[in-house]
Amino acid sequence: MEPNYIQLPPMPSDMPPELIEVVWGFARMEEPERKKFLAFMQEEMKAGTDKSEKEKLLRMMERSGGEASPYVEEFHSLMRELVGTLVAQACEMAALVLQYYCIDEKSIKEISEIFHVPENTIELMAQYYERKKK
Numbered sequence: 001m002e003p004n005y006i007q008l009p010p011m012p013s014d015m016p017p018e019l020i021e022v023v024w025g026f027a028r029m030e031e032p033e034r035k036k037f038l039a040f041m042q043e044e045m046k047a048g049t050d051k052s053e054k055e056k057l058l059r060m061m062e063r064s065g066g067e068a069s070p071y072v073e074e075f076h077s078l079m080r081e082l083v084g085t086l087v088a089q090a091c092e093m094a095a096l097v098l099q100y101y102c103i104d105e106k107s108i109k110e111i112s113e114i115f116h117v118p119e120n121t122i123e124l125m126a127q128y129y130e131r132k133k134k
Helices: 017-028 030-046 053-064 072-103 109-115 119-133
Strands: none
Touching: 017 072, 030 072, 072 109, 072 119, 109 119
C-alpha cells in the first residue's frame, strides 16, 4: 500500500486557525471532489451569473459522483463556520468604526493603532459611513 501524504504550502504564521482548517479540509478531499468544488466556485464568482444557473450547477454537483467522502462534509462544515466568523468580524469592525470614527471622531490612523488593523481597512469602512452621511 502506497502512503498517502499531503503537503500544504507555507502559510503565514498569523493565519487564523479557522482558515487553516478550511485549507486542510480542502487538501484532504479526493481529486474529483476538489475539481467539482473549484469549478463550482469559479462559476459562482462570475459576474452576471443569474441565480437559476447557480442553482442548476449546485444540483448537478449534488447528483454527480455518487457518495461524497467524509472530507467533503467536513469541508462544508468548516466553510460554514469560517463564513460565520467572517460575518461576525465584519459586523464588529463596522461597529468599531462607527463608534470611533463617526461618534468619537478619532482619525483613521488612531483607530488603526488602537485595534492593530491596517489603515486601509479602517479607511474603507470610514468611506462607507461618509457616503451614508450624504
